[in-house]
Each structure stands twice: as C-alpha cells, then as structure tokens.
Amino acid sequence: MGGIDSTTLETLREALRGPVLAPADPGYDEARNIYNAMIDRRPAAFARCADVADVRTAISFAQDTGTELAVRGGGHSGPGLCLVDDGLVLDLSEMRWVRVDPEARTAQVGGGSLLGDLDHAAHTFGLAVPAGIMSTTGVGGLTLGGGHGYLTRKYGLTVDSLLSADVVLADGSFVTASEKDHPDLFWALRGGGGNFGVVTSFTFRLHPVDTVGVAVTVWPVDRTRDVLRWYREFLPAAPVDLYGFFAALVVPPGPPFPEPIHGRKMCGVVWCYTGDLEADRLEDVLSAVNEPAPPAFHFTSPMPYPALQTMFDGLIPEGLQWYWRGDFFDAFSDTAVDVIERYGQSIPTDLSTLHLYPVDGAAHRLGADDTAWAYRDAVWSGVFAGIDPDPANADVVRQWCVDCWTDLHPHSMGGSYVNFLGSQESPERVRTTYRGHYDRLAAVKHTYDPDNFFHANQNITPAAA
C-alpha cells in the first residue's frame, strides 16, 4: 500500500476538510473512473481537497510518508496521469469554482474546475477564455499544457490569457506566480504541464465572446485529398475571426446530420466564426466550402458560445476506451495529405477520429520564447484518437492510432502538444515536445521541485545542481 497504512490513513482523514476515499469506502470506484476507461489503476487513497489548506496537508502527508502522488484536475488526460497505483491522488474535483470580475474582465478559477464551469460563469457577461472544445475537460491540465480551441486564432492559447496562478510547491509553500512574481515559474507553467506544483487557482484575462457562428461541413471520405489541399491554403489565409478544425470521422447517427449519411466515413471541418454576425452572413463567410468538392452536408447556425462548447459532450462521454497520439504541423505536403486520406478511409470504429486543430493567428503573436509552449511556429496541432466503448476493441483502436502516427510523424515538426502525448511514449518525446525550452524547464524544475516529487506527468527531469 505504498506509504499509506490504516494509521496514517486515519491521520489524513482527520487533517483534511474534504473526504478521503480508500478502497473500502463508498465512492472509491467512482473516483477511479476517469475519462479514459482504458486506464485501470488502484490508488491507495484519494484526498479530495476542499481548499488550499487541504492541498498543503496532502502534499506534506505524501512527502512525510514517502507516498507516490498524482494530481487530478478534470481527469481527462489520455495516459491517465491523474491516477497512480498504490499512491495518493490529490484530487481537486471539489475545487470547482469561478469568480468573474466583469469590470476588470478577469476570472479566477479553482484548480479542479472544468471548462464548462468557466464558460458558464463568463458567458453571462458576454466574456470567455480561449480554451478547449469540450466542456468536460479540466481547466488545470489543459491550461498547464498550453490549451487550444475555437478561440485560438482570435485570442491565442489558453496560457496567453493567464495572468497569474496560485501554486502549492513540493515543499508545501504557497506562491503566486505572474509576470512580476516568480516569473521563471510563471513562464514554465505556461506549457510545462503539471511538473512544478499544484495550481489551486488560475487568474485569466477574459475576452468579449457571446453568440458565435457555428458551421459543420462534411464531404465524402474519397474527396479528402481535394478538401485538405484546399483547407491547408484557405484557413491560414482567412481572418482570425474564422476558425475551423479538420476531422476525419464517421458521421454520428443523429442531428444535425441527415440520416442517409449516418455511419458513413467522411472528412469535415467544424467552424467557429467570432466576427460580426449582424454584418456578415455565415453562408457568405463560408461560401468557399463548395470549392474543393460539393459537401455532403453543410450546417450553419448562430449559437451561444457555451452551446458550441458542449456540442460534442454527449457524443464522447466519459468511460470509453481511448488511445491517442499527436504531432505539430506547419504544412501538409501532398504526400501527407494522401496519408491522412488513407487513415480516414481506415478509421476502425465509429468514434475514432483524426483532428487537425489550428494554432496560428493570435497564437503566433507571442515570441517563440515568451512561454514554455515551444511550437509558436506550428500551424496545426494534430491528434489521432482511437476510441470505442468496447474494451474488446482496445487493441484495434490502439493499433490504428500508432500506425497513423508512425506514417504521419515524418511529415510533422517532430514534437507533439504535451497534452496529446499518449501512454508509453518515451522521455525523448517529452524533450521534442519542449524543443529548445527543455533545458530551461529542467532548470526551473530544479529550483521548484529538485527531488522530482511531482512526476506523475509528462516528466521534466530536474537539472543537476
């Protein structure tokens, strides 16, 4: 049981304001169920921290008892980095709160909040933070990795809107990191993952976003080559008000898609328009979708931003088998386009998919070394995700993903978005993720976590003293 026995467990229960869940406690198995059902780990206990004091207590407890520690934000990590066998999970899922200051246009967000919590709280003021595309993802892990989504071309990465972070460090001390205070730590937090401490709250700059124009366009899979050759030119040249991620997919069996195309392999783009919807007709903004090939379906609608953010929540709920890998791209050669068409044709299950998320536009405004995010020159962040509800298909989806990654990797920039690294990837991959920033990150790690206490993450080894 690692460093936890029945006596130390009781001490922890007494010290914590939030609940502690051990294997015999009701709720323990639910706590083990994270988003990716392929991950099956049995921690010795979950410390459901209620506040900063609980986080400090849990860290001291793990340090004093020599217990392995994992930190759980929203529980969305593909490789299940938020769970550790036989160790303690510092679980932030009770620290879901958001305080918006509409005058200052800032939001303070609890370390265990989900994107949906933030979208909900900010939307009532017509404001938003650029983040991911599903409301169920954790603000914590997403932000610390960089964070991209529908608002990235207009307002940058999630970390580009981060103003400060409250952090409990490995020695239990509490600091606020910002451009002014602990700037080295603040730099590292903006892309360096969960390596440096537990972020108990994030403070973000908010941006005006209210109703957005949403469109979904799909074309037959055998037109992927034409569509991608068009898309790779069209989107980077489009105004930053227009965002559209490319997908190879199997059309879901429900609205808004018409029945005749349900279950068919297609390629598509999901669009978000943040320009002036009074002045611009979305149909006109997107009239070019007819250029590569006649779409099999093209749907447009204005939507409150949180409605777009929840559009895919029901399609891919928690509890599915997931295996994903990713890479950054700055261009797609005709050969790379052909590889993508091939893997679109061979998608193994209805939910498996390949996405290319734009990371250009406003995300290119910051300098290459301004944050730990090491691929300011990337144009797309690609992810290849094998997904299925049936554990019997785990090997099939894993193999499709690995094959797809293997064939596309030579066409990539060499590294992946850290949040799209999968299980069983090498320390060398973490290095390529951080490119020329790795050594600087290792130096910051040495300053704030010299013994590598926080290592249940895509780990950065502390630099030698």
Ligand code: FAD
């Ligand atoms: P967790 O599994 O809880 O944590 C992941 C890592 O972050 C762990 O190492 C954990 O220790 C650390 N961590 C989490 N919170 C904290 C904290 N408060 N302090 C310190 N460390 C912490 N990413 C995008 O950028 N854009 C997207 O649109 C997007 N869409 C996604 C959709 C789905 C369905 C899924 C499954 C993932 C998506 N991702 C996206 C990837 C996502 O950013 C990562 O999976 C991320 O790790 C999720 O963070 P989490 O807090 O939910 O995960």
